[in-house]
Amino acid sequence: MNQAEITRQLPSHLRQFVAYQNYEPRYSAKDQAVWRFVMQQLATQLKHSAHPIYFEGLEKTGISLEAIPSIDDMNVRLAKLGWRAIVVDGFIPPQAFMELQSLRVLAIALGMRSIHHIDYTPAPDIIHEAAGHAPIIADVEYSDYLQRFGKVGMKAIYNQYDLDLYEAVRELSIVKESNDATAAEISVVQSKLEHLVSNPGEPSELALLTRLHWWTVEYGLVGDIGHYSIFGAGLLSSLKESLICMDDDKVKKLPLTVDAIKTAYDITTLQPQLFVTKSCRHLTQILDEYAKTMCHQTGGAKSVETAIAANVVTSCELSSGITVSGTFTRLLKNAIDEVIYIGTVGPSQITLAGTELEGHGIAYHAEGFGSPVGRICNLMKPLETASEYELQEMNIRRGEVTTLDFLSGIRVTGRLKSMYKNQNLMLLMTFENCIVLDPAGNTLFDPAWGTYDMVVGESVRSVYAGSADPARFDVYPAASKRKAQRGEQDLEEAYLYQLVQDLSSTDARQDDGRGLSSSDGSRDSSSDSSSDSRASTLAFTALRDFPDSWLLLVNLLSHVPAGSTVQTKLAARLHELRISRPQLANLITRGLDSLKHDAIR
Numbered sequence: 001m002n003q004a005e006i007t008r009q010l011p012s013h014l015r016q017f018v019a020y021q022n023y024e025p026r027y028s029a030k031d032q033a034v035w036r037f038v039m040q041q042l043a044t045q046l047k048h049s050a051h052p053i054y055f056e057g058l059e060k061t062g063i064s065l066e067a068i069p070s071i072d073d074m075n076v077r078l079a080k081l082g083w084r085a086i087v088v089d090g091f092i093p094p095q096a097f098m099e100l101q102s103l104r105v106l107a108i109a110l111g112m113r114s115i116h117h118i119d120y121t122p123a124p125d126i127i128h129e130a131a132g133h134a135p136i137i138a139d140v141e142y143s144d145y146l147q148r149f150g151k152v153g154m155k156a157i158y159n160q161y162d163l164d165l166y167e168a169v170r171e172l173s174i175v176k177e178s179n180d181a182t183a184a185e186i187s188v189v190q191s192k193l194e195h196l197v198s199n200p201g202e203p204s205e206l207a208l209l210t211r212l213h214w215w216t217v218e219y220g221l222v223g224d225i226g227h228y229s230i231f232g233a234g235l236l237s238s239l240k241e242s243l244i245c246m247d248d249d250k251v252k253k254l255p256l257t258v259d260a261i262k263t264a265y266d267i268t269t270l271q272p273q274l275f276v277t278k279s280c281r282h283l284t285q286i287l288d289e290y291a292k293t294m295c296h297q298t299g300g301a302k303s304v305e306t307a308i309a310a311n312v313v314t315s316c317e318l319s320s321g322i323t324v325s326g327t328f329t330r331l332l333k334n335a336i337d338e339v340i341y342i343g344t345v346g347p348s349q350i351t352l353a354g355t356e357l358e359g360h361g362i363a364y365h366a367e368g369f370g371s372p373v374g375r376i377c378n379l380m381k382p383l384e385t386a387s388e389y390e391l392q393e394m395n396i397r398r399g400e401v402t403t404l405d406f407l408s409g410i411r412v413t414g415r416l417k418s419m420y421k422n423q424n425l426m427l428l429m430t431f432e433n434c435i436v437l438d439p440a441g442n443t444l445f446d447p448a449w450g451t452y453d454m455v456v457g458e459s460v461r462s463v464y465a466g467s468a469d470p471a472r473f474d475v476y477p478a479a480s481k482r483k484a485q486r487g488e489q490d491l492e493e494a495y496l497y498q499l500v501q502d503l504s505s506t507d508a509r510q511d512d513g514r515g516l517s518s519s520d521g522s523r524d525s526s527s528d529s530s531s532d533s534r535a536s537t538l539a540f541t542a543l544r545d546f547p548d549s550w551l552l553l554v555n556l557l558s559h560v561p562a563g564s565t566v567q568t569k570l571a572a573r574l575h576e577l578r579i580s581r582p583q584l585a586n587l588i589t590r591g592l593d594s595l596k597h598d599a600i601r
Contacts, residue, residue, distance in 0.1 A: 029497035057135025101150025123173035132233030141280035303463035318457020340408035343370035409439030535559035
């Protein structure tokens with residue numbers, strides 16, 4: 001199944017976030033060189049510290065150490081594990097990410113980290129998303145946890161602060177990865193994010209759940225305090241943190257409990273502590289323990305109050321199954337904290353089982369919606385379960401003026417125009433010339449406002465984020481229109497990387513025997529001479545035009561003639577970089593180690 005086919009199968013409101021990989025023009029030889037460097041280093045570094053299934057998972061999900069993965073190739077492998085993948089361009093809203101995960105769809109970042117962020121990237125990239133997240137889903141229990149997390153996460157109520165924080169993080173990741181961004185621009189965006197981070201307010205359900213996601217899916221360890229391995233994608237994809245995290249003196253280890261939601265995190269620094277789960281099955285237990293406290297499971301007045309405080313679109317599902325989606329601003333309760341009335345402002349929607357009722361979308365309910373909740377007097381059962389006979393006994397008849405007196409004291413009086421039922425449950429009653437009064441006699445709905453629609457339900461059983469039918473009422477933040485830009489010099493440098501990559505391909509063919517021509521099996525000396533000459537020319541060009549491109553210089557060392565002047569110059573320049581730019585010293589040393597140029601070091 002290719003990218004287009006998978007995209008067509010997604011819910012329509014999620015398709016806006018899907019990008020297309022266009023593999024050949026998308027990734028330069030420089031990108032491929034960064035991938036190889038990071039993956040080869042990680043393979044060595046994680047040999048004894050990664051989750052036992054990690055290396056098996058790389059193969060099962062179609063990820064090699066040598067080249068950036070093709071999303072179509074990944075999908076061939078992922079299908080066998082019951083998953084699919086799409087590519088996205090940078091950050092997407094957490095709610096969309098969670099919904100994709102609930103559908104067993106991995107969102108793989110399209111971009112490739114720049115060499116300037118080779119240790120850690122401020123933006124999602126394909127190393128983190130593909131080589132970090134994908135391999136561990138080969139573990140069935142972890143795979144189930146990931147899907148379960150998505151289902152819970154898409155219900156978690158977020159607030160305006162969460163939306164603002166998402167936009168600030170997304171903007172900063174873009175400008176930091178853009179070569180054309182000025183220092184002043186980065187500073188402005190950085191200050192905006194820092195202000196938000198320093199003034200968080202009370203964390204939302206989503207914020208708390210995001211902490212659990214961070215300490216498990218992103219930065220989780222599995223085992224026990226004395227003996228553990230890495231399964232978190234943030235650790236598995238970081239050269240620096242995957243090494244440091246194993247040092248108990250530098251990073252404290254704590255047993256994972258639901259209390260992990262109390263621990264905030266800072267994405268800009270190394271983590272001072274990590275949590276160790278006993279098993280991937282244990283992860284689901286912890287998730288379910290927190291989910292039991294969330295509004296989508298508890299319902300009731302407190303959940304509606306959470307929705308009102310969030311000041312974003314949420315959904316209230318009543319005991320009958322009917323659901324109202326909108327920005328909730330009104331809640332009336334009785335003396336024992338039971339919901340007796342709910343109300344929204346602005347575009348609202350009425351749905352059943354995730355499907356908008358015909359004629360009850362955001363165009364019709366553009367200014368808001370309100371309805372009483374609870375039982376009516378003298379009916380010894382919930383109104384939604386009443387039969388036609390019982391309704392007529394209560395003088396509730398279509399086409400006639402009807403008065404509904406609720407136990408709460410709310411009164412609804414008007415001509416009953418119609419009733420909507422499903423599977424013998426009363427769900428919606430529509431009135432004309434209707435007045436609705438609260439227990440104190442204040443007007444909740446006036447006949448001059450038009451037709452009155454009243455949803456039917458004894459109680460609020462669930463409150464959750466977003467709209468119930470997002471295909472008809474899409475509230476996800478739009479996909480970003482701005483992308484990270486590469487400068488002209490990057491393209492010139494990338495061309496040199498391509499020529500070096502071509503040298504590697506030539507060497508590989510010769511090593512396969514296709515470069516052999518003499519009867520004794522020795523390599524054709526003219527071929528060697530030509531290759532050495534090209535490599536030397538490229539090396540001198542790189543030293544002249546890109547003397548700070550350490551990875552390019554390291555790669556050229558494997559192609560220039562041993563003991564030659566150009567080899568000496570390359571080695572000398574790399575030595576200078578290790579001294580003048582100490583932040584690169586470890587990376588350069590590791591690159592040289594991988595080439596085994598002992599004489600040069």
